[in-house]
Amino acid sequence: MTDLFFLDGGRDERAGMKTKFRWSNLWIIMRREVRDQIRDRRTLFMIFVLPILLYPMLMFGMLQVLSALEQKPRVVVVVGSENLPPAPPLLDPSGKGFSPDLFDSPGDAGRMVVERQDATSDWADPRTAESAIRHGLASAVVIIPKDLRDQLKRDVEIAIPIQYNSVDEPSQITQLRLKDMLARWKVSIVAGRLARDRKDKSYTEPIEVRALDVATADEKGGNVWSRLFPFLLVMMSLTGAFYPAVDLCAGEKERGTMETLLISPASRSEIVLGKFLTVMLASVTTAILNLLSMGLTGMQVARQFGEMGGGAGRRAVAASFAAPSPQSAFWMLVLLIPLAAFFSAVCLALAVLARSMKEGQYYMTPLYMICLPLVFLTLSPEIELNLFNSLLPITGVALLLRALIMGNYDTAAQFFLPVLVPTLIYAAVALRWAIDQFQREDVLFREAERFNVVAWLRHLIRDREPTPTGAQAVLCFALILSASWFLTLYLSSRGAGVDLATVAAGQLMIMIPPVIMAFMLTRCPFRTLRLTIPEGRYLLLALGLVIALNPLVNELRPLVEWLFPIRRQIAETLGKMMAQAPSLPIAILSLAIMPAVCEELAFRGFILSGLEHQRRTRSAIVLSAFLFGFLHVLLSLFQQLFNATLLGVVLGLLAVRGKSLLPGIVFHAINNAWAITLPRLVGMKSLQPALSAVFRDPAQGLYHEGWLALGVVCSAGLLYHLWRLRFIRPPEPSLAAPVVVP
Template sequence: MQLKNVKLIYLREMRDQLRDRRTLFLIAVLPLLLYPLLGTSFFQLTQFLQKVEARVLVVGTRQLRSADWLPPLIRDNRFDLQLFDQPDWHDKIELYSPRDFPDLADDLRKGKSLPIAGAAPQASADEAAFDAAAKQLLDAGKVEAVLVFPNGFEDRLRDVRQALVQRKAAGATAFPEPIILYNSADDKSQVTQLRVDQILRRWRNEVTAENLTASNVPVEATTPFELRPRDMAQMQQRQAAVWSKVLPFFVFIWALTGAFYPAVDLCAGEKERGTLETLLTSPALRREIVWGKLLTVMTFSVVTALLNLGSLGMTGKFVIDNLSKSGAFGATEAMTMPPLTSLLWLAVALVPISALFSALCLACAAFARSTKEGQYYLMPIMLVTMPLMMLPMSPGVELNLGNSFIPVTGMVLLLRSVIEGQFALVLKFVWPVLGVTLICCLLAIRWAEEQFNRESVLFRESERLEIGRWLVHLVRDRQATPSFAQAALCVAIILITQFFVSLSAGMTGEFDFAFLAKAILVSQLACVFAPSILMTIMLTREPAKTLLLERTPRWSHLWLMAVLALALHPVVVAGANQITKIYPVPEATEQIAESIGSALDGAPHWLAALALMALLPALCEELAFRGFVLSGFRHVGHKWWAIALSAVAFGLVHTFLHQKISATMMGMIIGYVAVQTESIWPCVLLHTIHNSLQLSIHKLAQTAELNPSSPVGVLFGGESPLLYRTPSVLICAAVAAAILWRLHGVRYSRTVEEQLEEARQRQDSPLLGA
């Protein structure tokens, strides 16, 4: 790859993009105008809300006027000013009485005859008439809430007061309860109900204080102590905590958006304009073209994120400062801009994140037939990346070794720690985060290069989908093996089927071996085996070739798989222990594992447990993932891409996180065996022995506990079994590596795409002319 060609392509694409008014508007103009317009709209909306008044109908206030000892609730047709937490609301709540609604006055006056809580129900007809009248007012928007003091409210207050003065219990069984009627479907009515509720609670506290004073009981007796929490964080730390949650999310979102639209224009747009063919016929290699376009998309991604960051910061500071000065929301301290070092770290983190997003967008845009189709791919990319960016905002999610291995999430958590000043934590996990981000960038760039190296992708013509003709095409024009899309569809069907089956299969009885057997049979046969076999029969012309049943396996391969399974067991157990250290096993998962172990102990025969837990999953999962799915994924053009994708799919169908990670790693090995041996049976044998060892070791460990000095006890018992010590694990790993290396020399059949990819690599190799 020549940097001179990359530079020329980069300058060409930058010049073309800067001439595009739509790109300039999205990248430069929109960020500078969007946030000031949002801030202006927010202030206008705030002023509008300040002018809105709430209307409350009060029924039964005459009962409060004869009791002189009651603190004032209503003065001058308003709630008393002393009852408001925010005095501004005193003039915004207007009170009405039943006589203000002449057409409903008679029905509304019946509200004061409603029975108090605990009393015998009275006049159900009056209650129905009152409810209908109140609902009519609420639905019409004439009032936002109705406050009712029911029948006997004043008498009940007097009884409670006298009982307290005389030091005896009140006669009634319940305290008086005012009723607030409101419309939960109306936001304004909900807010009004909350305000009235706060007012009544404060008024109730004053009534309680009056009663205590009348009975010579100090008011302090109701609150013998106060809680005084003290926030030891400094103002700068509190503000940094706020910025650390907001800035990385917005910056990464705009980095993704800034990369997507230029990528669509540089790939799908050039297909429509007919300029892509001219670029491909130039002396530049495909890789150089990809890198030139990638640098262009990265430039726009970084610039978009930085412009949005600056505009958001300035507008946010202006808005928050004005709200703080006005005392809105109880703000007591003005928000300041984040430290300059935090902004510099954000700019540094933008480079790898922009590279990752740019490569993903470039690959999707190259796959699209047109700009219209390319724009549809934004939603799937957002659905994948948004949860990764929002996960760090969840309570309790912090930077640790396990989270640092999650793409995008680890980078967001790292930036949070940097902005909050936790540099010791940053230095501890910076290398895992950077390593994972770099690997993801390289894989994404490699994927983009793969898209540009495939003529069938670059020169696909636009087409209209007709369901009937498409279904006929699937059956009539079947290929020997499934396509990549059909393999991906099979994985999706398996996952969706498993999801709904797991939701519908609740535990209705004891978790015993019979229940476990039913659950596994349904999961394997209905969710995994049936979709893959049906799609193989319906969508392929050569089912035996698709499922790797065409060739009889060699006996040497079968013996090697048996030895490989035995050698891999200590390595897998050691890896599982390391995974447990990184991602601790939840207590609920441990309980489920114990329940499964207890159910297996109740099996009628141990061979039945092995057939259920080892043989059946091995047969069904291998036919599905090393058969149909791997055969379809091999059309990507490289066997390692197919092996990796099928391994990830194999890991996703497992239930728990630790199972997913272990199954993905094991899926890489089994997928490699499937490609090299071209037979499903070595894979089934390896999978069966591997599962059987997992179950048999449990039995052997129980035997070892009974006799620790026996050979079985030395190998499998105690806190440090001999089989799982570091020297044993290293020896077994070496044996497994030697077996896999021996399979490397086996010749296997390449697909057409793999042959084309190998030919292209030989053509691009600098050794070709030697």
């Protein structure tokens, strides 16, 4: 991986001559950049001071507000207290509060102070009571009916009115507390009556609702943390990466030191990696310090709440601020590093575009706007970690962080690799992008220019290149995704289910963007789409590979489905669709040949040609395969990711080596067609002996171990042979060719 992406010190010179990557230069650059950042007051403040001060101050502020709200007892005026029955008691013996027996804890009882008024006083007039509540003299007024004692004896339903102001929050809360307390008082009155009439408790309460909380202590503790924490941690590592990146790229351009550095013998990879590691260090440090500061503050708060004693509410608050377990914390750190790497590389690549620090700051808003929705997903409990979410760049990490904090170790373990590996890939791609940016003359020596859309479009057509650029390839992929997405939305709004027609329409959406783009944006559309006749041996290789790889591919599918089960509903829909196909030829046409042509035109045609633009064939093949896998995740099942990506690599290699799309189409069509045909053969009695000779499980397409081993050996051999068949691309008739001077 590293060799593939970064450590080609000399290739960045595009000189064809490889030079060695010098770790010493990387180290020298990194040491300087770190020292530079440590000497910068802004960076120091952002990384060290802010997290250390922020959380204690936030917590202090929160506690002040809480205690201000909590400690002030609310005045409740009880009008006609002389009419209360002696037992069960509503007021405490002193008459200044309610009876403590009616509350969870003495603390709760202390929150309401009783002011007794006679039934004959002014308070009995509702208008007086209303104005008193409005002026804050009382939070609520309880009126005890004059004949309460009589009523109690007569077993009639008694109304006890509470006057309050629902717009005023303390008054509203007091009213709710009063209601709770009166309900308990009611229960004790009922208990008295039951005792008097010698009836069982179940006489009045036929049903008792018991809510059993299954949350463990870890989970309870993780509740507040798990919501807030992934969000803060992700945003902090982004912030921690952004400022140093802008300073190290745009700042260096602005001060005029960038050119000097580029002219030193350090290669671009060494320079970028040196800067990248510095930015990453800053990002990880910021995140860890935030983590520590938040954890310590949380622990402090939890202890304070614990010491204060109090009711279940307080204990819950205390538990929810407790720090995550050491085990969680460790895995969080492990996750944080690839995330920080991803952010650092993206920030670097963006920052090098900027000509000045000021311009660099402008890029922060769009970056945050993209990251925020991805992190916000974790705030909703509805969004769960699944294979699809784990592939989303930032969401996957944030969801996994949430699972870790909540102590869902099973989920976390299941999705650790599916989150970690894509994140590492994204980080590697972003870093490659950053290095590319550092090699582009137009980025490094960018000058202010007036941007004109018309002129730019004209330029796109006028200055076309033979094959598309990398950016055009990515744009093509984005177009395919959005076109397919809108098609799905449209079809489902029309009530169309998943059938062969919609599949065919989806395939057209995949084919149209690359074909149009190839003809509009490139000078050699046929070369771009690889519409050429290949040498015969590549067709043979495709044929051999599809046969040899089949046992392996079929073995992989149940493995993936075991790890990430397909939802039954989806499996049924798919089964229906397959059953619906009227005949085998039509199924093969719509599910094998059409996808083969359309997807190959898009992925091995336009997209791979574009990614190959920089002549970085290996990365281009891997990246196009990953995009191919990603399309399958979005459009059908995420379980297809693994197969599609692996086959994408083989298809890419076939396309690049064969210089033609045809071997790939043959491979792709046969692979799909066989998957459709095999289940139909299983039903045929006459074929049973042949099938059982080859397959240990014909329905699943699982081969006998011998065939499997043979397949592995053959495909390894064929792939190695294909890999060795390097070819030299013909020189491009480019505008960069030597200009003949008269």
